[in-house]
Amino acid sequence: MEKLGIEPSLLLAQIVNFSIIVLVLAKLLYKPVLSMLEKRRRQIEEGLALTRVLREEEEKLKEKKQKLLDESRREGQAMIEEARKQIKEEEKDVLAAAHQEAERIIEKGREEVVRVRAGMEKDLQRSAVELAELMTKRLLTSVLTSEDKHKVVAKHLRDLETMKHINK
């Protein structure tokens, strides 16, 4: 044993030394490093799980978005159709109203024409009567006696009275 250099005190010292190394490394190295590795592994797992969930959510959202888009497109199309119909109906209404207005304006014009014509006819008659009176006066003064004049004047006045009644 002595030749091999084995000494109980040295042997004990080395056992103590190695025990210290085991304890120190277990506390300062293995425990913190392994717990860190475990923590990282858990975080990666959680991250992957979260990614999976988010991907599924994204797929769902995409589908929902597509559905909404389709629905909106359909609704939009329906609204456009509806608007077209309304426009056509309104166009009809507007045209009908315009026709009515035109009819009314024409009618009014006609009435105006009739009214103006009647006025003109009256004026013409009046002028004709006045002209006849004037011509008669001149003729009577030169040809007829005063008695004839009275008779003729009386007759014409009666005629004029009659015409006035008719025109009214």
Added chain:
Amino acid sequence: MPHISLSAEKLWTVAGMPITNALLTTWLVMGILILITMLTTRNLRLIPGYGQSIVELIVGGLYDFFASVTGKHIAKFFPLLASLFLFIIAANWVGLLPGVGTIGFFHGEEFTPLLRGATADLNTTLALAIVAVFAIQYFGFQTVGIHYSSRFLNFKDPIYFVLGILEIISEVSKVVSFAFRLFGNIFAGEVLLAVMAFLMPFVVPLPFLMMELFVGFIQALVFSMLTAVFLNVAVSHGE
């Protein structure tokens, strides 16, 4: 011719306790391991830096490696197994550093190196072997219970009784084989390097140095791996 001594040289004696150069190197190795540990693990982060990555690679790799041998018991065994591997490999490689075995002082004609490979001393390897075999028995009893003693003392059957005695001899021989395998390999390597450096000091020792680096790694692996296997056998007793 370099002086070759099978035992570690005594440097001083403190309170009746001899301080050998191998013991000094053991303290140096302990200091290096603890210093590296403290430097690399004082600020562990979820996103690791270079130092933390290397430490995680080593510790995580060892954990997975020993887990493949010991299975569900890894959490219990890991501190011992990883410490055996790290301490032995560090001690083996420190023994190869320039200055270890070459820097020292003369007592007249006799040269005493200040440092000597820690595992090139039987006290160190024997201490490691004793701790390993003691741990095997401890974990055997802890896991299996009192029934574990039937591995060594079994009076049910004469054959089991004889087998028990053989088991005891086997456990004692484990200590011897552990201690001498590691000591033999490392000491032989150091002698080889010393002789090569004496015969041809330049270039030629380099391939041997590389080989000794490899041997240092392999011996650390063999020691810790065998301990793992024996631990596994112990905790599986009676299954």
